[in-house]
Amino acid sequence: MTAGRYRVTVTTDGESLIQGWWGSEVTARRKFASWIGEHGSRAGARVTLVDEETGKQLTEWPDGR
DSSP: OOOSSSSEEETTTTTTEEEEEEEEEHHHHHHHHHHHHTTTTTEEEEEEEEEEETTTEEEEHHHHH
16 A cells, blocks of 8 residues: 555654655545644644645644744
């Protein structure tokens, strides 16, 4: 099984906590929002969504870091 195109990563203080890959951007964005809710209260939490095909970061939480 190959990884999907869209990767969501949760880090805390720069250390990777969890990652997932999805083939659908819509699904990846839903997971991105879900993981903010699940992990956003952790100290130093950051959630990113990256398009692995282009290498572009599509969004991050919190904004502007």
